[in-house]
Amino acid sequence: MEKEITIIGGGFSSLSASCYLAKAGYKVVLLEKNSQVGGRARRLTKDGFTFDIGPTWYWMPDVFESFFKDFDKKPSDYYQLEKLNPAYRVYFGKSDFIDIPDNPEAIAELFEKNEKGSGAVLNKFLAKSADNYKIAINKLVYKPGVTPLELITKDTIVRLPLFFKSISKQIRGKFKSKKLQQIMEFPVLFLGAKPSNTPAFYNFMNYADFGLGTWHPKKGMYVVIEAMEDLAKSLGVEIMTNQNVEKIETANGSATSIIVNGKRRSFDLLLSGADYAHTETLLDESSRGYSSKSWKKKTFAPSSLLFYVGFDKKIENIQHHTLFFDTDFEEHARTIYDEPCWPSEPMFYASFPSQTDSFAAPEGKEAATFLIPIAPGIEDTEELREKYFKIIIKRLEDLTDQKLEGSVLFKESFCINDFIKDYNSYKGNAYGLANTLLQTAFLRPKLKSKKVDNLFFTGQLTVPGPGVPPSLISGKVVAEQILKHLK
Numbered sequence: 069m070e071k072e073i074t075i076i077g078g079g080f081s082s083l084s085a086s087c088y089l090a091k092a093g094y095k096v097v098l099l100e101k102n103s104q105v106g107g108r109a110r111r112l113t114k115d116g117f118t119f120d121i122g123p124t125w126y127w128m129p130d131v132f133e134s135f136f137k138d139f140d141k142k143p144s145d146y147y148q149l150e151k152l153n154p155a156y157r158v159y160f161g162k163s164d165f166i167d168i169p170d171n172p173e174a175i176a177e178l179f180e181k182n183e184k185g186s187g188a189v190l191n192k193f194l195a196k197s198a199d200n201y202k203i204a205i206n207k208l209v210y211k212p213g214v215t216p217l218e219l220i221t222k223d224t225i226v227r228l229p230l231f232f233k234s235i236s237k238q239i240r241g242k243f244k245s246k247k248l249q250q251i252m253e254f255p256v257l258f259l260g261a262k263p264s265n266t267p268a269f270y271n272f273m274n275y276a277d278f279g280l281g282t283w284h285p286k287k288g289m290y291v292v293i294e295a296m297e298d299l300a301k302s303l304g305v306e307i308m309t310n311q312n313v314e315k316i317e318t319a320n321g322s323a324t325s326i327i328v329n330g331k332r333r334s335f336d337l338l339l340s341g342a343d344y345a346h347t348e349t350l351l352d353e354s355s356r357g358y359s360s361k362s363w364k365k366k367t368f369a370p371s372s373l374l375f376y377v378g379f380d381k382k383i384e385n386i387q388h389h390t391l392f393f394d395t396d397f398e399e400h401a402r403t404i405y406d407e408p409c410w411p412s413e414p415m416f417y418a419s420f421p422s423q424t425d426s427f428a429a430p431e432g433k434e435a436a437t438f439l440i441p442i443a444p445g446i447e448d449t450e451e452l453r454e455k456y457f458k459i460i461i462k463r464l465e466d467l468t469d470q471k472l473e474g475s476v477l478f479k480e481s482f483c484i485n486d487f488i489k490d491y492n493s494y495k496g497n498a499y500g501l502a503n504t505l506l507q508t509a510f511l512r513p514k515l516k517s518k519k520v521d522n523l524f525f526t527g528q529l530t531v532p533g534p535g536v537p538p539s540l541i542s543g544k545v546v547a548e549q550i551l552k553h554l555k
């Protein structure tokens with residue numbers, strides 16, 4: 069009889085793994101606790117407005133292409149992509165902003181205008197960062213993190229110093245302008261750690277940013293989830309929503325069954341794409357691979373305070389992606405990583421998808437998502453959310469020189485308590501486990517349970533790390549490990 073693999077969770081990593089496992093001939097059942105699949109990448113619709121609840125930046129298009137190619141498909145079979153130009157806008161003060169163009173030549177010219185000589189420095193830097201990208205994608209990120217030997221190749225050995233120097237130090241050594249430094253440090257924020265705590269090898273993210281560009285899938289990021297859901301179903305995956313997994317039962321070192329909405333289900337192998345720390349709490353303590361103490365010691369990526377806002381008019385002086393870097397980054401980072409508390413002057417990010425995509429808002433109106441990165445695990449109350457909404461609307465008004473408060477049709481918020489309630493996220497983290505030196509590759513939580521023989525994990529707390537492209541990769545890598553195990 070055909071073996072059954074049950075998958076907990078319906079985020080990017082689970083959907084990715086489900087496709088590979090079904091293609092290999094297994095019966096695959098995917099159980100998601102929420103009413104929609106997508107996990108952190110779900111969609112919110114309200115009064116004619118459409119919002120991506122989580123990811124809004126489509127970076128590394130090659131990873132999506134490679135995923136669909138494994139099933140003889142292309143992204144364009146499912147959704148339409150548009151390269152954004154400008155890719156994004158960064159505000160540094162009132163009416164003081166830089167727009168990042170969609171190609172490296174124009175970006176080098178822009179750098180040169182801001183700091184003499186920096187255009188040539190950037191070109192050299194990007195050539196190296198492109199090499200690192202190729203090495204990372206071709207040789208590292210698809211490795212399962214089983215042994216440190218995976219990291220040792222002739223290309224990585226010569227780059228060893230890049231693993232022990234921070235990206236922040238490297239960038240500050242090359243660019244003197246504070247604005248350019250901030251722009252260059254922005255891409256590593258996706259990895260969930262401070263630039264001063266992220267190895268310089270990750271400068272391949274600068275190539276992802278400037279070299280590969282920022283793309284927008286028409287109708288928003290959720291179309292990628294829909295595409296993967298369609299693909300999974302076409303391969304025979306059974307997808308069930310509103311299925312809360314409450315317990316994993318084991319006997320003799322193997323998982324035998326799970327309790328879902330009070331009912332027992334059995335399987336041959338169990339894969340969890342739900343947050344690793346949560347999944348382990350579904351096991352008896354003796355079957356857990358990591359103690360609660362060890363989770364406490366890890367560096368989690370930030371949580372976020374998010375607002376999804378419908379405005380009754382078009383907003384001026386913004387771009388589809390707009391970053392507000394007009395406050396002290398170091399001070400904000402301190403409140404996330406060093407002394408967890410609410411930032412007094414937060415940096416924030418805003419997405420206005422209706423600037424380029426009419427699907428996001430009714431005509432003449434604007435859809436906006438605001439994101440403030442915050443420390444996981446801090447207090448989250450309605451009063452705090454309200455306080456920060458006022459702060460960012462005021463900042464947006466001042467920096468972009470217009471009145472907006474009276475134009476808010478509605479706002480929905482999402483913060484730590486929602487991350488915990490909706491996704492069982494550890495301390496309400498938004499992007500999983502940060503990619504610091506000590507949490508990279510084989511140092512990340514293992515794909516295969518240390519104690520339960522037929523239990524595997526995937527997702528942003530495992531290899532290779534946070535982000536949509538890494539989640540797609542994580543699903544592929546864990547599927548390969550499972551197929552080896554079942555052989």
Ligand SMILES: Cc1cc2nc3c(=O)[nH]c(=O)nc-3n(C[C@H](O)[C@H](O)[C@H](O)COP(=O)(O)OP(=O)(O)OC[C@H]3O[C@@H](n4cnc5c(N)ncnc54)[C@H](O)[C@@H]3O)c2cc1C
Binds near residue numbers: 123537
């Ligand atoms: C606000 C925000 C903005 C982001 N922006 C970007 C971006 O612009 N670009 C980018 O590339 N990445 C971005 N990311 C990161 C990216 O969204 C994540 O890395 C990725 O979606 C994680 O996928 P995953 O499969 O690991 O986990 P998840 O999406 O969390 O999936 C896990 C699933 O498991 C389910 N689950 C949990 N417990 C149970 C249970 N007991 N029973 C059943 N199901 C359960 C959850 O409901 C969830 O659906 C962002 C993330 C957030 C939160």
